Amino acid sequence: MEVLGEIDEATLRGRCERKEFFWLDLVSPSDDDVRRLGEILGLHPLAVQDTLAFGQRPKLDVYGQQALLVVHGGVDAEPEEDNPHPLEEIHCYISGDFVVTVRRNEFRDLDRLKGQLTSTGSTRSEQYYVYRIIDTIVDSYFPILSGLDDEINDLEDAIVDRPRKDELLKIFKLKRLLLKLRKAVAPMRDLFAREIETIADLAGLDKDSHDYFRDVYDHLIRITDLLDSYHDLVSGCTDLYLSNVANRQGEVGKQLTIVASVFLPLSFLTGFFGMNFNWISGNLLHGAVAFWLFGVGSMVVSAATMWAWFRHKGWIGED
Template identity: 45%
Template sequence: RGAIGDLLARDEYFWLDLDGPSEAEVDTLDDLFHFHPLALEDLRKKGQRPKLEEFGDYMFLVYYGAVAPESGGPPPPDAPPDAGPAGGERIQLEEVHAFISGGYLVTVHDGSCTALDEVRTRLDAQAPSSEQFVVYRVLDALTDTFFPLLEDLEDRLERLDEEIFADASPDHLQPLTELRRDLVMLGRVATPQRDMLARHIDDILQLPGLEADSRDYFRDVYDHAIRISDQIDSYRDLLLGSRDAYLSVTSNRLNEISKQLTVVATIFLPLSFVVGFFGQNFGWMVRNIRSAEDFWLIGGGTMVVSVLVLVAWLRRSSYA
């Protein structure tokens, strides 16, 4: 607390990164920086929509990065069809809250954030050329975390599409649903972040203490956000195509089964008629069918002939 107070007193730019702060630490932030109560209220709430709000000489930012699966490599042979790297852990999002000012950058997140750790390591090795360059590095690192996940989603989509065309089964319903859920979750943050960057890049650079000469850097972040949003939309279309292919294959298979059952039922139709007819106590049949030979000749022969005629007709009509 004392070191931060000294930096603020000297008006020396710094970056404060907090990993899962306690309520007492949040209160300390309030004492040091005198953040707006609404900003502190948002800081305590998770699962918010990406946004950027201006409070005088600083801004409050809600931004997301993507958490890559812990292990890489191709899925094992017995993994489900939707499996990503090493069995397909579900993707997660890293919510980062940030206070951006010309004199400081404060980032707050739950748990370790690998992207921010890497940025801090690079900045420790090479001092940043300007304050806005630190903000750019943070936004760029969080934005770029989406690309590995999108590559993994693309691989899963292609693999699932191939399996559906090869042998569609009800087992593919779950991976289709999970892929849709993942894309919806990514789209809920990627699209608002893209729109937010489009509207507020200049607002960030106009903060007191920041210079507008880094607009090209922030435009690069915006370009990446556009690519991410476009890829998600493209994968949604691919997923719809895979779902339609699954429905088409299963529908064709059901039609084929129905066709086969119809042929069988049609063949048994004359048999049922003949058996029912000869099962009646007509006087003529009682008087004339007195031996097994007569029974098989008249009864069995009638059934065989009727079946052969029906099968020939079905083949000629391309039903069998």
């Protein structure tokens, strides 16, 4: 199978006439290029209109012996929660004579696949090549999920160590990213569960095995399950954050309460001595020894007694 990267009318018409299967991969074509491609390959006007507009949800539209499959691939980035472009919409025109992929941006996974198919001289069925393209797009989510797994683990460690507003902001970003990914993957999973065999039954496609597309469906189920589990983990991070913040606030409140409790009898003693200073200085406190013994000593004994009582109750010391 030959892999093409631009619209050459003579080449495309010649291959269609000779029934030589090819893959045409277009990156950010103009509207005129898309319309010209539709005229050359005889694409349905509604399918061409979808590609001109983009912004389509995953779907499969069959027009006679051709089909338009809209799928969303995953774009890996570091860190994932700050990825401004996590999804790449790809339109796949499939028939017995060709497969055409149209996208707005570079997609490294398809670029690598083109290199692999170009360097490989073996000949396989048309259905196999269609499967490889779709499977490559679907498998592009796995590097994203691997990165999310590491980031969620780091987030949990950071929250346990010291919860800050940065962690809370990261939680919200991860939730939005996971929701965006699931909105793309769940329709693809449902699509492959119901209608993907339609591609295998298109006229002109040499059939290898329907197991190819069932394998893609299995991958989509795995991706959906991982997204659901990561969403639960991120929600758990929210609960962990709030719990740690509440615990730290309780710890601060406990420390302030202990300090206030220690100073409560000290305030009473200083107030008592202050109100009766004339009598005490004339009848009780004579000299430095009496001052240190009754004046300062009573406050030290009071504070030590309160501290010993708190340790006995387990309010201070080891958890």
